[in-house]
Amino acid sequence: MLRHTKIVATLGPASSTPETVERMIQAGVDVVRLNFSHGVPEDHQRRVEIVRSAMAKLGRPVAILADLQGPKIRIGKFSQDSVKLTPGDRFILDADCVLGDETRVGLDYKALPGDVETGAVLLLDDGRIILDVEFIRGNEIHTVVRHGGVLSNNKGINRQGGGLSAPALTAKDIADIRTAVALQVDYIAVSFPRGAEDMYMARQLIRAQGGDALTIAKIERVEAVAALNEIIDASDGLMVARGDLAVEVGDAAVPALQKRMIASARAKNKLVITATQMMESMIHAPIPTRAEVSDVANAVLDGTDAVMLSAETASGHYPVETVATMARVCLAAEQSAEATLDRDVFNRLFSRIDESIAIAAVWTAHHMNGKAVTAFTESGSTPLWMSRLNCCMPIYAMTAISGVLTKMCMYRGVHPIFMPQAPATLDELLKAGEAAILATGTVKKDDVVVFTGGEQVNTAGGTNLLKIKRVGQMQSAPAAA
Template identity: 70%
Template structure:
């Protein structure tokens, strides 16, 4: 019987969550073509992550497959606090206060997990909550309180993220939690460490130094999520082993219309430097609720592949896609040789891949046995 797994150029990175962490589901995911598991350190404990990594590696050995482990640091994701009844609904024109000193929120305001936010904003700024679903206009900043008017309302629940339109928040790239999580990643012998919200090459070097100090040898992946990272792309790429086009937070800060061109630019710059590149966020998100992806999603994945991405990353849609062999087969087909490529073009691609991986191995000081 033919295996469901089909080797492909473009790899599949899949996020492990509650729906995709049991042994049976993981085995089916590996059989279906999983190449790298993403451990989202925004959630879960070190013990839970260690158990999942051990299970993945055991199942991969059993299947005769090599499956990498990517630890994704939480980073300085700025979030609101909790509400008394877990959620509220805001309407356009409502007044709403973000208060760094507040503990429990209600329809009039909510607390913050980042106490310096009032120092980072001024009247006239636009704050985007829940990946841009809620839009607030800053009218006044007084002490620890940011007074706003709702420009775009909707439901808002606990711990949703906050972005400032255009970027400019001063939170460092690595939090105290991230520094501890790097030690955990080293203990897990993670293949990749993804650094969230870097602004410069120095942020990447900082993470690399901490990983080395912890005894780890993970390749460092820069997640491009901040507007400030765009002018520093060259130095960030030069300091990294890989880059992730993290389209979610990036789109909130720079605008959806800008992201497609930035994605192509980042993939091109990464390939010029022989760096690995992962394209992420909402690749096939409609499949959380639907059995097949939309045509737009298929085109999105295919265009990322044709642009030269080394991997596509699945998040909330992971379990559903990789448990459906027919859909996964179609996803795998998108990573096969592009339609219409000539033998010469294929040979040129292989040579490029050899050069790229040789450099990655050399830079990482990997000893081949």
């Protein structure tokens, strides 16, 4: 059985050797994530080289996602590396402090005193420590500890309910975009966008550097939830970044928001990744908890394009086993899912010929008990539209363009196939496509397969043709043009 939900795995100290990367790809990785919160450009370049070498060796395409750090608002350092805070203690967040102690600590975001007021609630270290703001005095935020614990260097700060004004793209992010474009990554994820403007700016910076990476908006702020539709319109996809989002909106609100984000992205023909703590226990254990299995399965059933591993593969003890386990859970969830294609298609309006052909091809294959849909594509748009429908059948996307090939590794249900020399005529294209899908082993002689392409071969945006074929038979029936 082919797995349709894609797996994103973060590379880090535990997964940066050629042998480990190859084993992770063989276990099921479709997209590798470079976390720009850690490392220097040389580290990212070395990992990209390892991934591309593994792709060539294994003959399997893999997409590369660069994840920008964004304005991660953190405390500074302590003279003793950490302090213990007790409920009722008074504690100062001091923008001018260099080394902290039991009474105060510095801030890397110097504007924070201007973003809070008396009564605000600050959550440190992913919400483990809660501070109530008593008053502001100059560059000092005076607080009372509500929930205490051990607080160590450089822990993150969130404001409950949102409202921090830090820009989404920092000077570091702008430099990292240049690095990511030079590495020719497929996707760039923007951390903490507040609205569509942040995503438009990221796209402009990418294009100004000559890059064609697609943009992923990480939904982590209350403001981003309020502007969700506008952010989706301005992006190529979303990441449901449940860590910081849960701190700002409250953990109980996240499951419903996850479902809403996935549905909204798919309805607008955009990609969606579900992330954060999906198999967190496998950082240290060889098997996941039952709750983690259910979490991954529910994301699959919600319709996510991809599920993401962070520390599990970046620094965990079992990176390969974690990928294999996630692949197994995704496949089992997909096998229990029911196709709801008619519900997806009815009442939709199409303004483009190629989009209507894409939807018609999937609908036709579904109702003819077809085994697959095959799209010849120059841009990846037709397979993307096809993948927005819940058809539960493989979509083979064939292209001669390497950058399009790897980008399609993120699309749910889409299985990219490289055609190094695209045939010059439609008949030659159909013959080559039939041979390629037979070679996958999932389609056999006499199976019904629906093909889409353009009368003008090798032309982006030219899909205007749908053909129904029984594999291995010479005749094909034209269905639309």
